[in-house]
Amino acid sequence: MPNIAVFLEQRAGELKKVGWQMISKARAITDQAGGEVWAVLLGEAGGAAVAAGQYGAHRLVKIVGGDFAVYNANTYAAALQKFCAARKPDLVLVGATALGKDLAPKLAVRLQCACLSDSVGLKYENGFEIRRPIFAGKCFIDATPRTACAVVGIRPNAFTLGAGAGGPAAEETFDAALAGLNPGAVVKEIRAGGAKKIELTEAERIVSGGRGIKGPENYKLIEELAAALGAAAGASRAIVDAGWVEYSHQVGQTGKTVGPNLYLACGISGAIQHLAGMSSSKCIVAVNKDANAPIFKVADYGIVGDLFQVVPALTTAIREMGA
Amino acid sequence: MKIVVCVKQVPDSETRINLAAPAARLDRSGFTRVLNPYDAYAVEEAVRIAERTPGTEIVAVTVGGDQVKETLKKDCLAVGCHKAVIINDPALAEVDEQGLARVLAAAIKKESPDLVLCGLKAIDDDSGQVGIMVAELLEMAHVSVVTKLELGDGKLKAEREIEGGKEIVEAALPALVTCQKGLNEPRLPSLPNIMKAGAKPMTTVTCAELGLAVPERTYEIKLYSPPAKRAACRLVEADDPAAAAKELARLLREEAKVI
Ligand SMILES: Cc1cc2nc3c(=O)[nH]c(=O)nc-3n(C[C@H](O)[C@H](O)[C@H](O)COP(=O)(O)OP(=O)(O)OC[C@H]3O[C@@H](n4cnc5c(N)ncnc54)[C@H](O)[C@@H]3O)c2cc1C
Ligand SMILES: Nc1ncnc2c1ncn2[C@@H]1O[C@H](COP(=O)(O)O)[C@@H](O)[C@H]1O
Numbered sequence: 001m002p003n004i005a006v007f008l009e010q011r012a013g014e015l016k017k018v019g020w021q022m023i024s025k026a027r028a029i030t031d032q033a034g035g036e037v038w039a040v041l042l043g044e045a046g047g048a049a050v051a052a053g054q055y056g057a058h059r060l061v062k063i064v065g066g067d068f069a070v071y072n073a074n075t076y077a078a079a080l081q082k083f084c085a086a087r088k089p090d091l092v093l094v095g096a097t098a099l100g101k102d103l104a105p106k107l108a109v110r111l112q113c114a115c116l117s118d119s120v121g122l123k124y125e126n127g128f129e130i131r132r133p134i135f136a137g138k139c140f141i142d143a144t145p146r147t148a149c150a151v152v153g154i155r156p157n158a159f160t161l162g163a164g165a166g167g168p169a170a171e172e173t174f175d176a177a178l179a180g181l182n183p184g185a186v187v188k189e190i191r192a193g194g195a196k197k198i199e200l201t202e203a204e205r206i207v208s209g210g211r212g213i214k215g216p217e218n219y220k221l222i223e224e225l226a227a228a229l230g231a232a233a234g235a236s237r238a239i240v241d242a243g244w245v246e247y248s249h250q251v252g253q254t255g256k257t258v259g260p261n262l263y264l265a266c267g268i269s270g271a272i273q274h275l276a277g278m279s280s281s282k283c284i285v286a287v288n289k290d291a292n293a294p295i296f297k298v299a300d301y302g303i304v305g306d307l308f309q310v311v312p313a314l315t316t317a318i319r320e321m322g323a
Numbered sequence: 324m325k326i327v328v329c330v331k332q333v334p335d336s337e338t339r340i341n342l343a344a345p346a347a348r349l350d351r352s353g354f355t356r357v358l359n360p361y362d363a364y365a366v367e368e369a370v371r372i373a374e375r376t377p378g379t380e381i382v383a384v385t386v387g388g389d390q391v392k393e394t395l396k397k398d399c400l401a402v403g404c405h406k407a408v409i410i411n412d413p414a415l416a417e418v419d420e421q422g423l424a425r426v427l428a429a430a431i432k433k434e435s436p437d438l439v440l441c442g443l444k445a446i447d448d449d450s451g452q453v454g455i456m457v458a459e460l461l462e463m464a465h466v467s468v469v470t471k472l473e474l475g476d477g478k479l480k481a482e483r484e485i486e487g488g489k490e491i492v493e494a495a496l497p498a499l500v501t502c503q504k505g506l507n508e509p510r511l512p513s514l515p516n517i518m519k520a521g522a523k524p525m526t527t528v529t530c531a532e533l534g535l536a537v538p539e540r541t542y543e544i545k546l547y548s549p550p551a552k553r554a555a556c557r558l559v560e561a562d563d564p565a566a567a568a569k570e571l572a573r574l575l576r577e578e579a580k581v582i
Contacts, residue, residue: 011486073465098485102467105455108421114541115421117450129545134448138340139349142546150542184464185494188480192488199486205581229582247470247505248484253336253446254360254504262581273336279550283579285571286556299556301574303567313568318582321572 001034002124005061005089007080008052009099010045011071017202018095020055022154024162026093027056029124038089039169042079043068053169055162060169061087066178071099073106074184079176081110086174089149091128096153097201104151114145118257120158120280128152136253136276156202157259193248198232200251205262206281208234208251210274212267212288212307216244221311222266228318234258234278236268252277266307270295287311324379324474326369327436329427329454330362330399332391333447345548356390358398361442364502367509368472369440370403376474383407384430386415386423392525400520401512407525408434414530414537420448422538424456429533432461438479439499443468454501464494470505 004026008019019039026037039052039060049060063079080103084092092107094100096118108115121131121142130143130152200206207229209222219239226233234256235249251258253276263281268274270286270293278284279298286299287310296302303310334354342349358366366383373379383399385391388411395407410426418426431439439461441454451467458465470489471482478495484503512520530537559574561567575582 077459098468098483101451102455105420105424105452106459106465108452108541109424109456109459112541114419115452115456116542117452130542133550135334135338135340136336136446136449137550138338139342140548140550141544142548143542143544145542146539147541182462182464185466185481185492185498187490187492189491190485190488191491197487202486250504257449262575262579272339276336283575283581284553285575291558296556296558298553300554300579301571302556302558303564303571304558305564305567309564310568313565314571316565317568317572321576321582 002030002090002128003035003038004030005038005040005084005087005092006057007092007094007100008039008041008045008048009095009097010041010043013045015045015048015051016095016097018097018154018156020051020161021157021159022093022095023052023055023057025122025159027162029122033124035090038087040080040083042076049171050168053166054164056166057169060171062171062173063176064173065176070187072184072186073102074181075178076103077106077110078178078181080107082176083174084111084149092149092151094151094153096155100153104153108151111149111151113147114150116143116150117153118155119152120155120259122152133280136257137279138276155259157204157261198230200232200234200249200256200258203232203258203260205229205231206234206251206258206260207231207264207266208236208268209239209266210236210268211238213239219245221307225264225311225315225318228315229262231262231264236274265295265299266311268295269293270298324372324376324438325434325436326372326379326381326438326440327431327434328362328365328369328381328383328399328404329439329441329457330366330383330385330395331359331442331445332356332385332387332394333359333445336360336446340549342547342549345546347546349547356394358394359442359445361444361446361502361504363398363509364504364506365440365442366399366402366404367507368502371507372474373403380405382434382436384410384427386410386426395525396520397512397517400523400525401516402510406523409525409527410530410533411527412529412537417540418538419540419542420450420452421456421541424453424460425538426530426533426535427453428457428460429535430528431457437496438474439463439497441499441501443501443503451501454499458499461499463497463499465499465501466492466494467501468503469500470503472500472506
């Protein structure tokens, strides 16, 4: 009967959606195998017990006894280490976010347990089995922990949300009683990247542009279509290296690995390093003037044509449709 | 100032994984091996620090077999690292990330560095774990996903990438940093420097020589499988771009149900 702890990440009191996705999956497992789902929160976030319960958490454990308002690797790891030592979950799920990726390996060393990054599948049959891409999605592994616990990073959007019909989770607190910790690396300032942009790794839809857009002034075509779709704007490395858009937009083997419901590639040839970062997207659409471009090999839908005509037309069509 | 750079040799990003069906093992022979691209940022950053901080020594450390020597020479020693240490032990062929971190931590400890630089992730396992684990094992502060680094007064100030923005982080040295694209533009080695790099020290040690038992794996890999096959692309054809766009939008809503 596995007990699964799900780490709920809050930033400035706002909870990340990947938390609800992980709870939904964890609950599907405990419904089959027994055990409980514990949502674990460090810091303050309103409505956590209600939302966590909705998606299936049995308990919401609020860890107190430390300053958790802003992420600090040492305090977060120490608090979770104490919690895990006391409550012995069989699995700890952490969102594969900037914070989660920083925290998970540290926690795993402290718990001396297996750590799997950026996973996309989870099963339980006499033990957990974790599926994750390696070689940027060119191959997948199924892994089984050899240790009593395992810390597993879960890629945002890998799991679908449950129906969300559960009642509130039972609330409890756990006092980590942290004192005299070495501060380690301390966050001095958080700089938001301008207007509230949708983050690529969390986006449900992405529109990306490549060298086909011909110049930085045309990236707005991509951004306009993205805005119409409520999507994030991505890019190939070619236009990042050319300085047309910032690196944070790059999708691919040396950029972001993404898995949205919809990935729309405009003027992107589909080099193996680009495909690596987006081939797990659920629906891939390509707009390219070259019918032989490799991107069409992974695309579900495509238009062979000039993006300068197709992309604005698509923006208009989507707006008219009211997506 | 002493800097250790952890470098890994990985299959080239062009590598195709030929796996027709799920298998218990992955054949890694025949891959072209290169320096992990993220580790190139780590090497470059170390060299730039050394250029502005006289007396800095850079040690490149790797866990790998004999074939890593070429990468170490060309991409580390020839661009400015002073020496290289290879932990070469056939028993390490099967270790996982945590095992690698334990071995690296033991080797790094012997160097007593002020700064350890790693790549954000290795592009073969895509884990992004080893650096952070090394820091934890050495009880050092770490900053991951760094795109800007400043050193001074026994501490570092770094910018790290987070969702939709940046964090400015400070830590006392010694500390470990994992390097992200944007930190710098790695230089290429010159031919004369590659020739001269042959004279720089490259030592090989085993696990036993580090006073370490071979770490046990924390997880097993049961199966390697190819990605799910995708259906053939459906090309939307119409008289003009506007009609094609309309039809595509309809398909995305009614058939694919993604908008
Ligand atoms: C170590 C390494 C790591 C890499 N990592 C990445 C990575 O993370 N991400 C990444 O993207 N790349 C990466 N690359 C680069 C990759 O190999 C390709 O060079 C890059 O993806 C090409 O970008 P692109 O498709 O925009 O440009 P191109 O390959 O030049 O393709 C442009 C496409 O636009 C089409 N086009 C042109 N004009 C129009 C028009 N008017 N209308 C419609 N279509 C048009 C063309 O037909 C063509 O298919 C990496 C390479 C290396 C060596
Ligand atoms: N075998 C290795 N030898 C030296 N450094 C390594 C090795 N494996 C990983 N690293 C370092 O750890 C980083 C992250 O690797 P990973 O956790 O495997 O994604 C790499 O970019 C390297 O800096």
